Amino acid sequence: MAHTLEQAIAAGADLLALSSESAKLDAQVLLLHILQKPRSYLFTWPEHALSDEQQSQFNVFIQRRLKGEPVAHITGLREFWSLSLEVNATTLIPRPDTETLVEQALEIALPATAKVLDLGTGTGAIALALGSEMPNWQITAVDRVSDAVALATRNQQRLAINNVHAKQSNWFSELHGEKFNLIVTNPPYIESSDIHLNQGDVRFEPLSALVADDCGMSDIKQIITQSRDYLSSNGYLLIEHGFEQGEAVRHFFEKMAFINIKTVKDLGNNDRVTLA
Ligand code: GLN
Numbered sequence: 001m002a003h004t005l006e007q008a009i010a011a012g013a014d015l016l017a018l019s020s021e022s023a024k025l026d027a028q029v030l031l032l033h034i035l036q037k038p039r040s041y042l043f044t045w046p047e048h049a050l051s052d053e054q055q056s057q058f059n060v061f062i063q064r065r066l067k068g069e070p071v072a073h074i075t076g077l078r079e080f081w082s083l084s085l086e087v088n089a090t091t092l093i094p095r096p097d098t099e100t101l102v103e104q105a106l107e108i109a110l111p112a113t114a115k116v117l118d119l120g121t122g123t124g125a126i127a128l129a130l131g132s133e134m135p136n137w138q139i140t141a142v143d144r145v146s147d148a149v150a151l152a153t154r155n156q157q158r159l160a161i162n163n164v165h166a167k168q169s170n171w172f173s174e175l176h177g178e179k180f181n182l183i184v185t186n187p188p189y190i191e192s193s194d195i196h197l198n199q200g201d202v203r204f205e206p207l208s209a210l211v212a213d214d215c216g217m218s219d220i221k222q223i224i225t226q227s228r229d230y231l232s233s234n235g236y237l238l239i240e241h242g243f244e245q246g247e248a249v250r251h252f253f254e255k256m257a258f259i260n261i262k263t264v265k266d267l268g269n270n271d272r273v274t275l276a
Contacts, residue, residue: 081129091122124152246271
């Protein structure tokens, strides 16, 4: 007998219970993706009977998830801010923590037509969230990896956020003295010895987007140092970092003669972004 939506989710969540901390949510997201239905469908039609094809596709997805593959890689999509972004294994999967950075950027008093730079844009998440909120900002989104630039460009085009332009650049290498009112970045900042790299979704993400030398500080230091040549006067640099790196980041900003340095906590009450 065919499973209903509700039964299939319960069975999927049971299977995932030992391997995922979000078993029920994972099962819901995977099945809704197969049905191409919004979340509200879970409550409006739980007795929807799955076709054989839907059930077998769901079984395949649950097996992939059991092997640890991130839900976002199975569906090829991830929600960030108010946007549904295409994701794949070439970049980091956007995290809710990074929405703290977007919120903070939107609170800065900037000129109406501010020029903004997103370094290491990956899927384009930060740049596109800012572009969707601030249609008059001119946003440049760069990544060292050409596949990431292509992914960010596809997201930009599909969402028709036309004030964001993605291009290839290794941090500032292709920016040739352009000046920005705001530079934002979620660079790699994890120490290579961090045990969390062996757990969960990160095992399926590129290390180059996660890991940095010098206790995870090397890219952050390089960006702080070089950004001085790319900020307009009274410009801001806003950086995401690890929850134990707030003090080190503030200290390095001071060393590089930045002022008005402020660290902001994420939803989990951990230091997450620093503005200067
Ligand atoms: N915050 C992410 C994690 O802990 C890492 C993001 C990054 O390195 N920029 O998985």
